[in-house]
Amino acid sequence: MYCLGIEGTAWNFSVAVVDEKDVIVLVNEPYIPREGGIHPREASQHHAEKVKDVLTKVFSKVSPEKIDLISFSQGPGMGPCLRIAATVARVLALKLGLPLVGVNHCLAHLEVGRWKTGAKNPVTLYVSGGNTQVIARRGNRYRVFGETLDIGVGNALDKLARYMGLKHPGGPKIEKLAEKGKKFYKLPYSVKGMDLSFSGLVTAAQKLYDSGISKEDVAYSFQETAFAMLTEVTERAMAYLNIDEALLVGGVGANKRLQEMLKIMCEERGARFYAPPKELMVDNGAMIAYLGLLMYKHGYETSIEESAIKPDFRIDEVEILWD
């Protein structure tokens, strides 16, 4: 069965086709702001402009007649961006006469991670621009055991990068700089139970930079602090739930130092660490297609009337009907 999935919650307009075994085609059109961070309306205009190109590329690999199902990211995300993805999905479903499934973007990250790594019942650390959550399954729901109380860690990295004059996306640039950092400066380490906070950390790091400390050392100190916080809450959830698998998903998960820290933590507790390949870690259409396929096979279908976007869609709203 072929499912075409459309992702458009924020910076990436991405369409993919998957079957039960693998990703058949994946086409990305990332929005890169000329300056500053992601502007929702500009991003949605970018997505709208790229629809034709992206679909043409996808259909050159898999012809429309072969598609059995359409899925799209219904939320959470930026309203204007979500609307583009939802509109494209509805049009394709009606035009091709195919069933439609609206999926939760966070759940898609998690399930594509399990699909491609073989993790069975992990504690998942989901880290991206807008989201930072520690998630595990309990019965028929995924539950959020810990999360950021203010901004996502990716957003925090971007803010710091912008402040130091680096262009969006800031995460990879901070990672490069941090590799050359030598001296660690103390920054606020904010873990409350299994919850986290990053905004104080950003402000303190900005002040550090203002005081004349090199970009490299600021980046290094920031990463070491923020990622230790993330690793700690992941470990706490693992200890609390008695789970011996950790799965890392979301765009910030591409960071090698974060991967390394989680790996060391898992080794120390005799647990296994999993991370999907980078192209499936960042926002992408393949994860939307895969989750659409999985949900459809378990009885889910979204009528046009129910296909309105859900900007605040939470992962625990979805009943999990599969293993």
Next chain:
Amino acid sequence: MGLNEENELEKVYIGGEAIVKIYRDRVEKIRKKKKYRIDELDEAIRKYRTKHEAKILSIARKAGVPTPIVLDVREDTIIMEKIEGTPLKDIINKSLSRKVGELVAKLHDANIIHGDITPLNLILKDNKIYFVDFGLSFIEDRIEPKGVDIHVYFESLKASFDNWKELKEAFIDGYKKYKKWKEVLERVKEIEGRGRYIERKEKKSFNVSSL
């Protein structure tokens, strides 16, 4: 005290953050080095938390909440009195849950957020309820963390006891000794309504077609 006599060791609990060793006559809580953190950060965190937890244990006692006496604090280790009693999880009833409410009222009045109130962390000894684990505690005067604190307790009741509703009501009765009880309990209700805590939605998000 023969601190190195391993044969006195009765039990070891390995948590996410610390190892708790229970000896015949004392309890040791050790925050071991985490290799994933760089040394400077790791040492600072472990030292700070150890000192901080020892301090909160004594602030709580001064506020009228029974806690184990701290016998010694080292860099990464707290050695404390062993409370030999019965964990509340085995014996909880309405009157004990009301007593927990009264004690949490005292903690919150002193702006101590416990962070992990469950019948597992509470021990009854000589008719007194001891709060033994302040590993996740902090000092805060805002309503929100106090609401979360109580919410954690309610969730733990719900997960383990069929009569959780009356235990919850009894707790609320006791908690009314705290002057801001109304505000806090209103916040608890709001927290319960937030997405992350919803176990089951009345309305399905999707259509389930007949398979």
